[in-house]
Amino acid sequence: MTNPPMRARLWAEFLGTFWLVLGGCGSAVLAAKVLSDDPTPVNMGIGFVGVALAFGLTVLTGAYALGHLSGGHFNPAVTIGAFAAKRIEAGAVLPYIITQVVGGIAAGGVLYLIASGKDGFAIDGTAAGSFATNGFGDLSPNGYSLMAALIIEIVLTAIFLFVILGATDKRAPAGFAPIAIGLALTLIHLISIPVTNTSVNPARSLGVAVFNPAALAQVWLFWVAPIIGAVIAGLTYKFLHAEVPGEEELVRSSAVEDTAAHG
Structure with a gap:
């Protein structure tokens, strides 16, 4: 199958990552907490369960809308994991990552x-999760250590990549990958919001950390851990699903080319 032009693929990655960060982090910043002084349930905000669902929905909708163009990675870790599994060509990796970060x-x-349009808005660099940022230690929502943050981000990113690679495998049922991937990302957030505020996506972490210097000092972990997890998953998946001798090698342009799935 012929890949779309690189320009179209990169625009898709830009728009998809933009939507993921705006939708997911936006739900945390704008809607997670009490919406007004009126304590009725309708004004109590969506909470972290709602934020988890918002991240899953951005991936699901973005994958269906844009996955047929770029594969719908929307995440540098997904791109690197896809490369490790030989699902994307080497020449596309760096352009994808740069575009996702932008x-x-x-x-x-x-x-x-x-x-900033609300009176009194300010980013508190000493508060965990301020402006939807990720963190460990004092900047972890529940005070988890650097080691705990490192472990959970590696493990959950690896699992996320396994779901992506499996759901988009040529042997998997076609058309359902975005649903599986979106639900997986929702579950990942339900598990790890209390620990790191959930990253598993370096572009998501950096996209809001640039506005919070305290979080920016810790953002290195949310690049290192997801990339390690993604590489582990990509290499392991390729090993476990080795091609039958003589079968034509599967080299697709993205983790979701056939099923318009994520990232």
Whole structure:
């Protein structure tokens, strides 16, 4: 199958990552907490369960809308894991990652402008999760250590990549990958929001951390851990699903080319 032009693929990655950060982080910044002084349930905010669902929905909708163009990675870790599994060509890896980072920061900027429209808005660099940032130690929502953050981000990113690679495998049922991937990302957030505020996506972490210097100092972990997890998953998946001798090698342009799935 012929890949779409690289320009179209990169625009898809920009828009998809922008949507993921705006939708997911935006739900945390704008809607997670009490919406007004009225204590009725309708004004109590969506909470971290709602935020988890928002991240899953951004991936699901973005994958269906844009996955047929770029594979719908929307995440540098997904791109690197896909490369490790030989699902994307080497020449596309760096352009994808740069585009994803730009899309994430652009979404963070738009979110900052929106949030600044409310009187009294300020990013508290000493508060865990301020402006939907990720962190460990004092910046972990429940005070988890660097080691705990490192482990959970590696493990959950690896599992996320396994779901992506499995759901988009040529042997998997076609057309359902975005649903599996979106639900997996929702579950991942339900598990790890209390620990790190959930990253598993370096572009998502950096996109909001650039507006919070305290979180920016810790963002290195949310690059290192997801990349380690993604490489582990990509190499392991390729090993476990080795091609039958003589079968034509499967080299697709993305983790989701056939089923319009994520990232």
